[in-house]
Amino acid sequence: MNPSQSAPVGQFWRDLPAAQQPEYPDREALRGVIADLESYPPLVFAGECDQLRAHLGAVARGEAFLLQGGDCAETFGGVSAGQIRDKLKTLLQMSAVLTYAASLPVVKVGRIAGQYSKPRSAPTETRDGVTLPSYRGDSINGMEFTPEARTPDPERLKRMYHASTSTLNLVRAFATGGYADLRQVHSWNQDFVRSSPAGRRYESLAREIDRALSFMNACGADPGELGAVEFYASHEALILDYESALTRTDSRTGRLYDVSAHMVWIGERTRQLDHAHVAFAAEIRNPIGVKLGPSSTAEEALALIDRLDPEREPGRLTFITRMGARAVRDRLPELVEKVTAEGAQVVWVCDPMHGNTFEAASGHKTRRFDDVLDEVRGFFEVHRALGTHPGGIHVELTGDDVTECLGGGDEILVDHLHRRYETACDPRLNRSQSLELSFLVAEMLRQ
Ligand code: PEP
Ligand code: MN
Numbered sequence: 001m002n003p004s005q006s007a008p009v010g011q012f013w014r015d016l017p018a019a020q021q022p023e024y025p026d027r028e029a030l031r032g033v034i035a036d037l038e039s040y041p042p043l044v045f046a047g048e049c050d051q052l053r054a055h056l057g058a059v060a061r062g063e064a065f066l067l068q069g070g071d072c073a074e075t076f077g078g079v080s081a082g083q084i085r086d087k088l089k090t091l092l093q094m095s096a097v098l099t100y101a102a103s104l105p106v107v108k109v110g111r112i113a114g115q116y117s118k119p120r121s122a123p124t125e126t127r128d129g130v131t132l133p134s135y136r137g138d139s140i141n142g143m144e145f146t147p148e149a150r151t152p153d154p155e156r157l158k159r160m161y162h163a164s165t166s167t168l169n170l171v172r173a174f175a176t177g178g179y180a181d182l183r184q185v186h187s188w189n190q191d192f193v194r195s196s197p198a199g200r201r202y203e204s205l206a207r208e209i210d211r212a213l214s215f216m217n218a219c220g221a222d223p224g225e226l227g228a229v230e231f232y233a234s235h236e237a238l239i240l241d242y243e244s245a246l247t248r249t250d251s252r253t254g255r256l257y258d259v260s261a262h263m264v265w266i267g268e269r270t271r272q273l274d275h276a277h278v279a280f281a282a283e284i285r286n287p288i289g290v291k292l293g294p295s296s297t298a299e300e301a302l303a304l305i306d307r308l309d310p311e312r313e314p315g316r317l318t319f320i321t322r323m324g325a326r327a328v329r330d331r332l333p334e335l336v337e338k339v340t341a342e343g344a345q346v347v348w349v350c351d352p353m354h355g356n357t358f359e360a361a362s363g364h365k366t367r368r369f370d371d372v373l374d375e376v377r378g379f380f381e382v383h384r385a386l387g388t389h390p391g392g393i394h395v396e397l398t399g400d401d402v403t404e405c406l407g408g409g410d411e412i413l414v415d416h417l418h419r420r421y422e423t424a425c426d427p428r429l430n431r432s433q434s435l436e437l438s439f440l441v442a443e444m445l446r447q
Helices: 027-039 046-060 081-102 155-176 182-195 200-218 240-245 276-283 298-308 328-342 369-386 431-446
Strands: 065-070 106-111 124-127 130-133 231-236 247-249 256-258 263-266 288-292 317-321 347-350 392-396
Touching (some): 027 155, 027 240, 046 065, 046 106, 046 347, 065 081, 081 106, 081 155, 081 182, 106 392, 155 231, 155 240, 182 200, 200 431, 240 247, 240 276, 263 276, 263 317, 276 298, 288 298, 298 317, 298 328, 328 369, 369 431, 392 431
Parallel strands (some): 065 106, 106 231, 231 263, 263 288, 288 317, 317 347, 347 392
Antiparallel strands (some): 124 130
16 A cells, blocks of 8 residues: 555546535635545555455355444444444354354454444434534534534544544454454353343254354364454445545555445445446445345346446445335345346345334334344345345344344333433344344244
8 A cells, every 4th residue: 555646546526416425614624634534544454355355255156144233323432342342242143143054154244443424314403493414423523412513523534533443453353362252252142042031042043053063172173263253344435535535546456445444335325326426436446335225226226236346246246225124025026136137246135224214102213123024034035036145134233232123032112212222323233132133044044
């Protein structure tokens, strides 16, 4: 990498319309922030992005499964060792269950170390007759409902960089420093199964995994692979000033990489073909995700493939479908069929969260665990019927015992939502609901 090469590259998107960008009152200050970001070291290396693309290539071919998850919106206040550890721990536990059930490698990607920017359905919010800009994530403005907090401040982009850096540093230490050892992860799963009412149903699967590990141990097998994991970082590439300031030319290949994360995705609200986000993603070599909601057409999906994966490279493009439990069985088949007929080997991943959000009587934005599960089930059914690979799941979760989504084995009710409703944006599965989802997806993988 040669940071001095960064300034002139990756600017072509500036001539195109870009949805969901903040309006900074002080453009001069923004220019100064961009110049600083351009001088900062990369968070990830291009070679790691290539590795992840290769792993996702295996997912596209049906030889691996993707687990992508984390907060809807990370917050600067949430950058603490405990919260990062518990999120990672939850993802590792889910991954162990899925690996065993799928008998396939699980590619682990966090919505982490950069997921600080949110697209919003309305640009403003009104409370008690007062209208202010909507909260767009900690990278843009503050959540507090005051004119000061809600005014976009470019300095926050630098705080996002630093928050991402310290998060990723800790994630890397946990992933390789002994914490992620499979035997330890399995013992946490055993605790979940033994000590929680939600976990008991899954005792027999946990026992099978235990036997497999004991068998390996008895054989004297102690492969290094059990002691550490590869864990990748991803976020929505929403704020193009930030993403392009962190886009650099790789000295090995001369190609552009967005070094703010291994993988970035384009959201449902910014995937217009002739707009800036797609143009930006087309120029970088990272693996790219695109969210596809229930209004997506097969023509749009095919055009996105032409634009983002012209070489038809397995692992380059991931379609993250978020249809909703009620629409997935109607809307998904045509997309999968036409994309497959075109010969493109994309990764198909199910986001069972964003099509299932509603407002509860208590006023909280929430989701039902049963709807989440039903959308994943529908996703598996569609792919099984078409002979394609249900490549993975993309979920909003936390390692904390929050009360944001309804249902699950511990039966969270509308009346409980207020107890620990802590999300900065969308409702997340809590620790127990996440683990339960992984055991239920494990059952689908084995069918
Ligand atoms: C999200 O992933 O938090 C999100 C906003 O999703 P979508 O773009 O699918 O609405
Ligand atoms: Mn969300």
